[in-house]
Amino acid sequence: MGFLPMMYRWYAMSATRATSAPPMIAPSAQHVSSCHNTPGRPRPATPTGATISTSVFERVPKIIDARADALGVRPEETRDRLQALGVRASKGLGQHFLLDERVADRHVELARIDERDVVLEIGPGLGILTERLLEKAAKVLAVERDRRLARALRDLDGNLEVIEGDAVRVPLPAFDKVVSNLPYQISSPITFRLLDLSFDRAALMYQREFAERLVAGPGTEEYSRLAVKAYVRCRAEIAERVSRAAFWPQPKVDSAIVLLEPRPYPFAVTDEALFDAVVDATFEHRRKTIENGLRLSWRRFADSEAIFERMLDAAPYRRNRPEELAPEQFGELADALAHGKG
Secondary structure, three states, X not given: OOOOOOOOOOOOOOOOOOOOOOOOEXXXXXXXXXXXXXXXXOOOOOOOOOOOOXXXXXXXXXXXXXXXXXXXXXXXXXXXXXXXXXXXXXXXXXXXXXXXXXXXXXXXXXXXOOOOOEEEEEOOOOOHHHHHHHHHOOEEEEEEOOHHHHHHHOXXXXXXXXXXXXXXXXXXXXXXXXXXXXXXXXXXXXXXXXXXXXXXXXXXXXXXXXXXXXXXXXXXXXXOHHHHHHHHHEEEEEEEEEOHHHEEOOOOOXXXXXXXXXXXXXXXXXXXXXXHHHHHXXXXXXXXOHHHHHHHOHHHOOOOHHHHHHHHHOOOOOOOOHHHOOHHHHHHHHHHHHHHHO
């Protein structure tokens, strides 16, 4: 399934929900995580992943802001609905409620939902996405931590299952697609959890900095274990950016809708668990060389330091730092350690 072509144009709204205000989203050029460089010597200064330099957003048109009263829902309406439920937006939980209905329309459209899909939504809040998902999907699984919001969601019409609890920990039924405006505070743990689950496609709203990290390539400040683990498990693309003015309370940063399509590992590795352990250990000490970072975590790899040292003798890229290695080179490193262990 190919990705939607991203063009420098404003999204044309449907007649049923259009207003005269400019949309709060701007399509980006394609920014896809795809680190296809030939294994060998790393190239520290040259990013080999997504088409970014310091920031993926440098290549995207500026967002056109709009007055609060030009949005699909006025901030005071959202505030009043929350007050009626006895709910206050929590900064600690990273709660920012989407106001602009046009952004919600576009977000759901990007997920390419059909009538057979079971869709997972994490942090549905007041249900601006949920209502649209119920119109398209066979079933919606809405995971909401706040019991008052969960109770209100159950009043929506459609095949909706509300799951009360923390999306990072609660058991999740099988699903086909994920569409969520993720609470900022759980972006990292829920993304790592999703990457290990089976699904067809995800359209996830993140804050700008997290989205950049998710698709970053080697040699950039944003490159991390998140980008490496995402790359080997899925194709990741920043599809659209969303102005901070589209939310209440208004966050300090802009957001982005990221598309994820799971795939098999794009290169062979002997032991996927060992690959993950190598990535984790080295990025935990990203300012140290690969060799020193692995030594600090040797218990992850061997029962004794002597065994670990034998493993390390066969390892390539020992003098490099983790941000200099492409995912394929982490694969080479993990395989060398596996073979050194015997």
